[in-house]
Amino acid sequence: MLGLLAYPIANAFDMSLQDRQLGVSGKYIWFGNFIELLTEDRRFRMVVANSVLFTTLSVAGKIVVGMIMALILNARIKFRGMFRGWLLFPWVAPTFVTALTWRWMYDGTAGVINYILLSLGLIELPIAWLADTSTAMGAVIATNIWRGFPFFGVSLLAAMQAIPADLYEAADVDGATNWQKFWNITVPGVRTTLAITTILSTIWTFNDFQIVFLMTGGGPAYATHLFATYAYKVGFEGSRIGYASAISFLLTPILIVMIMALSPLIMKSEQE
Amino acid sequence: MNRKFRNVVYNTRLYLMLAIYVIVVSFPFYFMALTSLRSQKDVYNKATMLSPTNLILDNYATVINGSNMQVWLTNSIIVGVSSSAVALVIGVLAAYSLARLRFWGSNTLAKSVLFMYLIPSSLLFIPLYIIISNLQLLNTLWALILAYQTFNVPFTTWMLLGYFRTIPAELEEAALIDGCTRLGVLGRIVLPLSAPGIVTAFIFSFTNSWNEFLYAVVLAQRSELRTLPVGIYSFQIADILLWGQIMAAAIIATVPVLALYMLVQRFVVQGLTAGSVKA
Known part of the structure; x- marks a missing residue:
């Protein structure tokens, strides 16, 4: 089983050292691809900046929206199970469906988001959300948050339900405010789960392909290109497969850091 | 009385927030279904954009x-x-x-x-x-x-x-x-x-x-x-x-x-x- 994944990764590294083109075998240029990427390729610099922005804001948004969802569902509400299942829908629906639906809703001329904002008088002119460099990234991030927050919500809810109720009762006796209870009981109680879900989501978000590819194709003017979409563009639309390998191989350091952070957390959660 | 009133406020706020979540989660699905049931011309019709009228199965x-x-x-x-x-x-x-x-x-x-x-x-x-x-x-x-x-x-x-x-x-x-x-x-x-x-x-x-x-x-x-x-x-x-x-x-x-x-x-x-x- 190790071979199943170790071999492709070794293969990726091997290829990133070549000047290979699609359909033609290349020759070794050693670290030429990496040097070009890091010193000459201005688009790659945009890709790195985009990926960091996309990942940070998406994951932060998912944490906040997911945490509020968990708090609502953890309160005494009716039909909790039903609502929990319902709010999980964005996470269950196929990502390509989400991406296409939101692309349609963001449409500059006939999109429903412009329609609603215009009718409410919040904007005066329709906005070409996905075609404007100043709004495209935000629009893509919003979609990504919509898709990913239920994972946080449901995981955090499970963790909240494991917090003993007498902790809250004791706090009530001591006259603690809701805010104090949240920071001193709830947050410590869900800390491990929150850390694990954050790391998992960071890995998935950093490596996202579908949402950006289907919504903007990386545009306008590279404003939303991420590692995966840029590697695809260079490798399969531009046929520089060796160079594309180098791009996606540069994902490994981040992945290794994330996995190293994750490992002790998993052990901790297994002990709990 | 005061406590009861506070409970009502609390519950209203809670269910209001839940309602916002349900709407935000459901709306794209609703709109997706609506679009799928519209003719190519009606898809762009602003007058009926959100209401379930003129629906067809042609698509x-x-x-x-x-x-x-x-x-x-x-x-x-x-x-x-x-x-x-x-x-x-x-x-x-x-x-x-x-x-x-x-x-x-x-x-x-x-x-x-x-x-x-x-x-x-x-x-x-x-x-x-x-x-x-x-x-x-x-x-x-x-x-x-x-x-x-x-x-x-x-x-x-x-x-x-x-x-x-x-x-x-x-x-x-x-x-x-x-x-x-x-x-x-x-x-x-x-x-x-x-x-x-x-x-x-x-x-x-x-x-x-x-x-x-x-x-x-x-x-x-x-x-x-x-x-x-x-x-x-x-x-x-x-x-x-x-x-x-x-x-x-x-x-x-x-x-x-x-x-x-x-x-x-x-x-x-x-x-x-x-x-x-x-x-």
Whole structure:
């Protein structure tokens, strides 16, 4: 089983050292691809900046929206199970469906988001959300948050339900405010789960392909290109497969850091 | 009185926020359904944008009869079922040996299964493309079935590992003493006891394969080999975006996944934590 994944990764590294083109075998240029990427390729610099922005804001948004969802569902509400299942829908629906639906809703001329904002008088002119460099990234991030927050919500809810109720009762006796209870009981109680879900989501978000590819194709003017979409563009639309390998191989350091952070957390959660 | 009033305020606020969540989550699905039931002209009609009027089923008929939709649907089912079945067989054997057999490094290996699952397709798609083209499998459904093992095998293994560990080893030892073989134990005791886990693992793998996009784009480019996601996306390469048809096709692709999800809903929440977070 190790071979199943170790071999492709070794293969990726091997290829990133070549000047290979699609359909033609290349020759070794050693670290030429990496040097070009890091010193000459201005688009790659945009890709790195985009990926960091996309990942940070998406994951932060998912944490906040997911945490509020968990708090609502953890309160005494009716039909909790039903609502929990319902709010999980964005996470269950196929990502390509989400991406296409939101692309349609963001449409500059006939999109429903412009329609609603215009009718409410919040904007005066329709906005070409996905075609404007100043709004495209935000629009893509919003979609990504919509898709990913239920994972946080449901995981955090499970963790909240494991917090003993007498902790809250004791706090009530001591006259603690809701805010104090949240920071001193709830947050410590869900800390491990929150850390694990954050790391998992960071890995998935950093490596996202579908949402950006289907919504903007990386545009306008590279404003939303991420590692995966840029590697695809260079490798399969531009046929520089060796160079594309180098791009996606540069994902490994981040992945290794994330996995190293994750490992002790998993052990901790297994002990709990 | 004061306390009661505070409770009412609290509850109103709570249900108001819940309502916002429900609306934000449901609206895209509602709008998707609405668009799928509109003619190409009505799709752009602002006057009826949000109200369920002038609905027709034409898009569904066009999508099902007029395009390659049936082929894509068949491809998605073939790839989903076979890649999950293969992954399940490998996953059962791997998880069982990791759960029961003590060999050097078996604990570390069990941990690394999860990490293998986390290696993203954005890192693997180029080498897989080269490997699969070297195997002369490019533009076949085999390419996808093979490529999907990279996430389905670690996933099923990890998930089943959690299930197998909950089965008391004494049960199996008793069977071994009675003369059952290791594989006999697996078939007669372990598998029946972990049936819910196996069904859930299968459904998760199937859904993951059904939704997969990047490998499908790269490895099966010919129209008759596309799976649903890539096929539906190709509706929009034409000059005019046929949103009615795209949304109809998207609904057809979503319904099986949502149906499976409802079927195993109570395992999903468990699965989210069991499969990806903890054993």
